[in-house]
Amino acid sequence: MNRFKNILFVTEAAVDQASAVARAVSLAENNQAELTIIDVFSPVANDYRADIMAYHIKAMESLIEPYKNRLKIRLDMLMGTAFIEIIRAVLRNSHDLVIKAPENPDFMKRLFGSDDMHLLRKCPCPLWLMKPPEKSNYNCILAAVDFDPLKSADVEKALNQEILELASSLALSEFASLHLVHAWEAFAEGTLRARGDSTIKGITTYVENQYLLHQKSLYRLDEMLRDRIGTDAYNYLSPRLHLPKGPARKMIPSLAVELQADLVVMGTIARTGVPGFIIGNTAEAILDQLACSVLAIKPPGFITPVKLAM
Secondary structure: OOOOOEEEEEOOOOOOOHHHHHHHHHHHHHHOOEEEEEEEEOOOOHHHHHHHHHHHHHHHHHHHHHHOOOOOEEEEEEEOOHHHHHHHHHHHHOOOEEEEOOOOOOOOOOOOOHHHHHHHHHOOOOEEEOOOOOOOOOOEEEEEOOOOOOOOOHHHHHHHHHHHHHHHHHHHHHOOEEEEEOOEOOOOHHHHHHHOOOOHHHHHHHHHHHHHHHHHHHHHHHHHHHHHHOHHHHHHHOOEEEOOEOOHHHHHHHHHHHHOOOEEEEEOOOOOOOOOOOOOHHHHHHHHHOOOEEEEEOOOOOOOOOOOOO
């Protein structure tokens, strides 16, 4: 995998992040990328600021001590609201990937905390949330794609292409299995069944035709992947295709559990969204249910609502 050149790792003191740091270092080495580690602390009075910064710097130095001879790692301290300062660091320094261990909300079933969700909604570059303890190697990677088979949107196509390229690149480097999933529903099927003036055969035929439309579009994406990575790499991966019928918010988390996925690669903007739209309801519902690591990607042209401080 050689996709990232300027990686930002965000510390999360509440969880064990040693395994996530190890993966971030390996990723930076493999990509010949720069690696910056930052810690963000809440605003405090000037009298205490120096002591707090010294404490956090010491903790970060301890975190990177095993890797000092392998890679030059830049350390930085920021003060303010965590997700805002992280995004500002991305904008200021042109980071192309943010890595972070999720917050640890023990009182909730969901994996991600409030800062994580803000970053998933608003971070302009890919965000990799690594579930602790992060595995040194993945066995199963799930790439979730979304599309309307009756429409062809350039932004949607570009987002799906990015998802597939990143997922396949990781699967190759990890020697992991790759699964492509698209959850589909037959538009207005419920209405047709409720009206009572449609025959069972007519409804069945309609649903089967809808399935074939979605299947054809998924096959087309699969062929695009083959063209992008080459036949040899594609044949080695032999990605498995999944077309579960039902709401994506239910089917994708369920499949991730069934496959024991280590990583889900997905977009975080709804199909009907536009650049600058915060997050799709379906994407957020999926993310709320996942209990594995996530690599979340924005579509081309996404504009974060967070601005650099004046």
